[in-house]
Amino acid sequence: MTQQFPFSAVVGADGPEGPDPMALALLLTTIAPDVGGVLVRGEKGTAKSTIVRALAAVLPPIDVVAGDRFSSDPRDPGLSPDGPFGPDAPVETRPVRLVELPVGATEDRVLGSLHLERALSEGKAEYEPGLLARAHRGILYVDEVNLLHDHLVDLLLDAAAMGRSTVERDGVSVEHAARFVLVGTMNPEEGELRPQLLDRFGLTVEVAAPRDPALRAEVVRRRMAYDADPAAFAERYADAEAALRGRIADAQALVGVVRLTDAGLLKIAEVCAAFDVDGLRADIVTARTAVAHAAWSGRTEVTLEDIRVAATLALPHRRRRKPFDAPGLDEDLLDQVLGDEELPPDDDPEPDPQPDGPDGAGPDDSGDAPGDDPADETANSTDQTHNSTDQTANSTDETANSADQTPNSADQTPKSTVAGTGSTYRTRLLTVRGVGTGTAGRRSRARTSNGRRIGAAVPTGDRSGAIHLTETIRAAAPHQGARGRTAGQLVLRAQDLRVAVREGRESNLVLFCVDASGSMAARKRMEQVKTAVLSLLLDAYQRRDKVGLVTFRGTTAEVALPPTHSVDAAAQRLEELPAGGRTPLAEGLLEAAHLLAVEHTRDPQRRPLLVVVTDGRATAGADAVARSRMAAGVLAGAGITAVVVDCESGPMRMGLAATLAEHLGAEHVPIGEVSAEALLDVTRRAA
Template sequence: MGARFPFSAVVGHDDLRLALLLNAVHPGIGGVLVRGEKGTAKSTVVRALAALLPELEVAAGCRFGCDPAAPADCPDGPHRGGVERRPARLVELPVGATEDRLVGSLDLERALTEGVRAYQPGLLAAAHRGVLYVDEVNLLHDHLVDLLLDAAAMGRAHVEREGVSVSHPASFLLVGTMNPEEGELRPQLLDRFGLTVSVRAARDVATRTEVIRRRLAYEADPEGFAARWAERDAELAGRIAAARATLPGVRLPDAEVRRIAAVCAAFEVDGMRADLVVARTAAAHAAWRGAAEVAEEDVEAAVRLALPHRKRRDPFDEPGLEEEQLADALRQGAEHAEEPDPDPEDDPDGGGDGPGGGGESTGESAQESTSDGPSPERPDGGGSGSGERTHAPAPAFRARLLQVPGVGEGAPGKRSRARARTGRVVRPSASDGGGLHLVGTLGAAAPHQAARGRSGPGLVLRGEDLRRSVREGKEGNLVLFVVDASGSMAARQRMSAVSGAVVSLLRDAYQRRDKVGVITFRGAAAEVALPPTGSVDAAAARLRALRTGGRTPLADGLLRARRVLESERVRDPRRRPLLVLLTDGRATATGAGGDPAADALRAAGLLAADGVAAVVVDCERGPVRLGMAARVAAALGGVCLRLEELSADQVAGVVRAARAA
């Protein structure tokens, strides 16, 4: 394999490089989440970092890479095999990794053939004292993200499964990269990353030109290009080592502690993790610039990296810090920093631990951030000519659960039933599943003991006795919203209610890890307002720009939905679709058949023949109801709900999205 692209040769991305270097100085910061569009060198920068980390001394023969100078409680200990030196590792966690691959598991072959409980380490063990890199972390299953974040926070991994009980050291620099267009992380998971950085390609021609030159030079001669930048990389590596050595002696004055607390309070972040991360980052920044104590510039740099993702309270909020808001918060922090120091007698414990030590159990563990609370929806404002109007969405609500019938095999999520790697065990299987099903294995072996010549205690096991656990969990679906934006829906009160309902369903889709798309129909035809994507906030942004008016091409809206779903079925055949049609059922735009209502029913029948699960939300209002939406729902083979029935707080129980086949 050729030389990696040098860290010092990366053009731009100053915030990203600083965040990675500060974590290299102080791994207790908690890692870096890198958000950015595709093609912005996120992976290149992260992979280049590992070459800058100091070489490690490890206990010879230890599978976990323990430090001989600071022996830990290690499954391979006590270590008596001497000392080895090796570079710090960069371990990559693929999106399709299983829990077994991440944390390790029972060695099934040795368990069945030798009768011993042997532990086979996973990627967390391999990453100890190195870098664990997760590309597309937003596509990783939530329970795996929870596991690696817990290990990163505690510095140890705990494995309790299949008769194995192991705890081993797992201290690493965690780096995750993601493209927000493919979906967001939950706020709770965002909060667990210490720092976050948003990157985008430079718009400056000179910068882009230099990027092209360096990349082409690297591809033409990787070894020679790396050699030309080796001296600068060596300088950075030496600076990291020096900052690590001075970090324990960096002082955090009380004035800067008050500044940190005031800034975090001004941003109304949840819990105390943000305050602690800012304090650690500020200390690392001071050590990086060779200072003996933390100053205002260190706190400001830390705030810019540690708070953008913690300010985001709603999935539809834009990430990042506004400069005016940041300036106001820093002014408040400066006022608190100038307050007189408290009397030492008022603090008998001496102010707690320093920035490089422990003491984070107070607050971090007891005050976890669990808020997914909604923020007020933003109105659209004005309108446009030609009878078109925009409407501010009504307040969002907690949506009831809509499910696809049957059991799928799609991407992990929280909506419909699915066969999965996690969840409850439903049966043993000899051909599929994951993890050992102990009772099933013993049951398969028991009838053959006499034939196998068993003469004493214990079972005689063979490979064909192995049974694995078939589990049932939850999957995310493709939720395709088809929204009637025609003139019959354009009454201000009605369209506001419809927009509020779609926002509520979008928030529900975000929480259940769905993929979403939006189709609107009005005037002469339907249009795809948003192709299916994992970015639910993008769907909300398109909804806010929704305009209404004109005739009602209901048939065209359904046919467009069918074409979109056919394309998605080819692209992702395992993800089952759920069609959510919001309409009053009236069809006024003439189709090929000349009868708008009949055309709409025929289009609905085609979707039903494709096996698409559907929910029709009847948006008809008023004392006289024609019930046309119910006819469309019947043709779709789905259920019809009234608009007000979407609220989980008003309707008890759970509804199935479509009748079982």
């Protein structure tokens, strides 16, 4: 067995002031598993995977029912298909398991499935446990959790919510306990998590490589020493590991007696309300984390420091924020809410507050009207300041509007402007034509590993998956006499095997080709364009697509963002996109064609969807119109599914974008009909 890098040897886990946030979050969620796990976000090369894999080695061992495949607790056997177990069932002690869930795992591997060998040889329908069963009472670790397929995310959500796994498939009906500490690591540059799964992580931490040269040198020194002699390196930290294991065991024993007073609970509620978090799960997780931190610190009562630490770990990913905003927490606001005074004792519970009325003023009987508070006066004056600022902004907009009405001279002078974006909206569904075979996602029709079963096929090099048991038996049945079948046995051959063919949805490469020329530079028009593209980016994020961004203006086109899973990066590039100059439409289309050709070589299974955002004008260079039609022909000849989002506006329209769509063989969508609501209105009017 490979010697694991010691938890105590990770720089940051052994700091003089205690472990850093990443190490502390992992320790707290193992002290109190009901906290709900940890999500570690950070750039590559920051020891995320190293410290998670080292965690299991410092956890105290657990007692399980001997021979039980589902790690049942002898004190509470619970749901175990191997049970029931009597009070005299043998008990064994074993280390806590760290079970890794690969991003590409199949549903059968995660949930468990029919034991195929026994089903075929003995005719018995026996359940073979999956990864969720193995992770019970342990740690389930998902590296690159943001790249996990949606159908696996759904399985994790169900297990995390219910604490058990239910399997109803292939003639098997099994339910077993599945309570585990969920730990995920991810690089935000590769895309974000679905909000439902993000909320299931109790704690989240952001990590980055240290900028202190001395710390960086120490990291390298320890890593090189470990690589040279792992056993000797682990021996150096054996005492520190034993001490940490003992402290965790003590905290686990103490967590049940830690007292959270009513005053502390009210303070937690105030903090969560101040940060405008969704739902009440934040309050519950913060309370549990504060109790765990008090136990880790050896205290039997929660303090303000415990609440502070808990809030910094439990709230950043739960506060309400705009799409593409990174999780974070305003620590100044946290200090303001917590205050400087310690929590009052809770020996004598306060009486229930009296209701408002003639006999009492409720919780606050000062009698002050809302407008009597000096803070209200300050707020009112601030509002007046905001109003005057708004008036100034309005006058600025009027000036900008009058400038927009001035004839555009950007075709002669490449002057640039940068417009903002409006509020995003739900967009209509844009899909690639036909049926693909790409990575499971949520956009276009495809043959995938999940989805509804539509048939069976002979397995080949490019067609594999779960065995279709019924079709396999049906293929073998006519040959049993010739194969000398005996009673109770089914004689199978390799040519009998059939795999399930499923149809679901795939993710695609959505490449945006955005016109940033002078004809688009009017403030209102460019704001509308950016809002539409940002809304489409949000849709691509929700459908697990890969995205890229090509822009064209002046005389050239450029790849503003190579294809990536990080729609946050695309949104940032879009926000900073300047506009002005001539319209090199042909150069933009040819750059998109080249980029798509390169990406097809890298990932031939991922089908592209080209979204061209333009008014269709081509003004850069000689024969600009002819060259743009030639470039459109190149894309159409390559079979690229395209959509032209027409940005032309005003009463007098030339229809150039619609003509471009014809040459591309693309769908033509006016920018006002990108939203799903607008499409519904158009459909209603047509009916």
